[in-house]
Amino acid sequence: MAKIRKSEKKEMPALNTASLPDIIFMLLFFFMTVTSMKEVTYKVRFTPPEATELQKLEKKSLVRYIYIGTPTEEFRKVYGSETRIQLDDAFADVSQIEDFIVRERESMDEDEKNLMTVSIKADKDTRMGIIADLKQALRRAYALKISYAAVQRTSY
Amino acid sequence: MAKKKVPEINASSMADISFLLLIFFLVTTSMAVDKGLSRRLPQPLPPDMKLEDTETKIKDRDIFVVKINSMNQLLVEGKEMNVRELREAAKEFIENPANDENLPVKTQEEIEGLGLVEYTKDHVISVQNDVDTQYQAYLEVQNELVAAYNELRNDYAMTRFGKSYQELDEDTQKAIQKMYPQKISEAEPKNYGGNK
Numbered sequence: 161m162a163k164i165r166k167s168e169k170k171e172m173p174a175l176n177t178a179s180l181p182d183i184i185f186m187l188l189f190f191f192m193t194v195t196s197m198k199e200v201t202y203k204v205r206f207t208p209p210e211a212t213e214l215q216k217l218e219k220k221s222l223v224r225y226i227y228i229g230t231p232t233e234e235f236r237k238v239y240g241s242e243t244r245i246q247l248d249d250a251f252a253d254v255s256q257i258e259d260f261i262v263r264e265r266e267s268m269d270e271d272e273k274n275l276m277t278v279s280i281k282a283d284k285d286t287r288m289g290i291i292a293d294l295k296q297a298l299r300r301a302y303a304l305k306i307s308y309a310a311v312q313r314t315s316y
Numbered sequence: 317m318a319k320k321k322v323p324e325i326n327a328s329s330m331a332d333i334s335f336l337l338l339i340f341f342l343v344t345t346s347m348a349v350d351k352g353l354s355r356r357l358p359q360p361l362p363p364d365m366k367l368e369d370t371e372t373k374i375k376d377r378d379i380f381v382v383k384i385n386s387m388n389q390l391l392v393e394g395k396e397m398n399v400r401e402l403r404e405a406a407k408e409f410i411e412n413p414a415n416d417e418n419l420p421v422k423t424q425e426e427i428e429g430l431g432l433v434e435y436t437k438d439h440v441i442s443v444q445n446d447v448d449t450q451y452q453a454y455l456e457v458q459n460e461l462v463a464a465y466n467e468l469r470n471d472y473a474m475t476r477f478g479k480s481y482q483e484l485d486e487d488t489q490k491a492i493q494k495m496y497p498q499k500i501s502e503a504e505p506k507n508y509g510g511n512k
Binding site: 177178180181184185187188191192209210211212213214215216217220223277279280282283284285286287288289291292295298299300302303304305306307308309310311312 | 331335354359452456462502
């Protein structure tokens with residue numbers, strides 16, 4: 161007669177975790193490739209304006225950023241609370257933009273030079289005067305492809 | 317001699333290490349893709365050219381003037397307007413569906429891929445803003461104008477091809493772009509009594 165054997169304290173087999181590191185590494189590499197490090201430390205504070213007809217900026221290597229906003233708390237004492245322009249890691253003046261564009265263009269590949277896009281990341285409360293000056297400087301530097309950074313509007 | 321067995325390396329902490337790295341990358345990076353409203357600036361003027369020379373003769377009916385003042389109020393073709401009504405107004409101007417005398421002239425032209433079409437070839441939208449206009453207000457106007465063009469292109473693609481503009485192939489998109497060319501001109505900044 162078949163006997164229902166009372167298990168003599170069968171131990172649970174150890175779970176094989178040998179592939180766990182591989183899986184985690186895969187995830188790690190995925191995140192490493194798809195994400196980008198913050199390109200600069202912001203010295204100005206800005207909240208992007210809202211819009212609906214947005215386009216993605218395609219190639220990161222072709223994009224140069226110009227930040228416009230009020231200086232952050234720690235720079236208030238030195239620079240005041242007037243709207244300022246930030247290029248790379250430093251505050252800049254409108255007159256420096258042409259040089260900046262020329263310099264950046266120099267460092268690009270020959271065939272990519274005219275594909276350069278300048279992304280203007282400006283605070284939504286900025287006055288148009290400074291942006292008009294900026295656009296004139298960009299025109300003089302022949303950086304004609306621009307993009308006004310904005311966030312998708314969710315509601316009116 | 318008995319072959320000495322190489323002791324196995326304990327790899328159980330590997331998972332922890334890679335978890336740590338994973339979490340580090342998750343925290344420090346941002347997935348946010350950069351998005352923006354793409355525009356193209358006009359060519360710079362030759363330095364010896366005067367500002368007046370650029371204002372070529374455009375017929376009054378072909379031009380759609382949008383002015384934004386320092387209080388972010390809109391004046392469209394001499395009338396006050398809310399920014400939410402701008403899209404429809406711009407669409408009507410660009411399309412001129414009723415062949416109105418005061419809206420831009422329609423010309424018939426052969427466009428490759430579309431055949432003979434009637435469209436407002438010479439229309440121009442002119443945006444003028446004040447030095448004190450808020451950036452958000454300016455961008456909203458730009459956004460509505462771009463949206464007007466996008467909607468017109470999409471409507472045309474829908475009625476003509478039964479597909480949305482995005483689904484069409486590149487050549488057809490180019491042809492439709494030619495029919496609805498984005499002509500948003502921005503006035504050369506003028507300094508109204510400034511002290512520069």
